[in-house]
Amino acid sequence: MAADDTGWMYFGLGNAACQIFAFNPQTAETKSIMPQNERKLGMALVYRDLNGKVSGQVPGDKGPVYYELHKGE
Numbered sequence: 514m515a516a517d518d519t520g521w522m523y524f525g526l527g528n529a530a531c532q533i534f535a536f537n538p539q540t541a542e543t544k545s546i547m548p549q550n551e552r553k554l555g556m557a558l559v560y561r562d563l564n565g566k567v568s569g570q571v572p573g574d575k576g577p578v579y580y581e582l583h584k585g586e
Contacts, residue, residue: 518565521585525557525569533557533569535585544585547571551578 516522522536523546531553533546546569547557555572559582562568569580 515559515561515567517561517567517583519584521567521583523559523567523569523582525559525571527554527556527571529554531555531557531571533559533571533580533582535582537585542585546580546582 514522514524520537520539522538524534524536526532526534531547535544535546536542553572558570559567567582569582570577571580572578
């Protein structure tokens with residue numbers, strides 16, 4: 514779990530089919546980051562970077578896939 518500098522929270526879930534979720538605690542809005550057809554076996558990881566954004570990593574067909582997440586996007 515990690516938070517960006519705007520307050521959005523990000524959760525990396527997985528083992529059977531990984532996913533990253535974004536959650537805005539002020540509005541209770543939630544978003545799934547990964548499209549359903551791109552979910553793979555393995556763990557999704559998230560961490561806050563020095564720039565205030567959250568970096569995410571998920572398994573891909575040819576190695577890890579990286580996301581830069583900010584304001585729920």
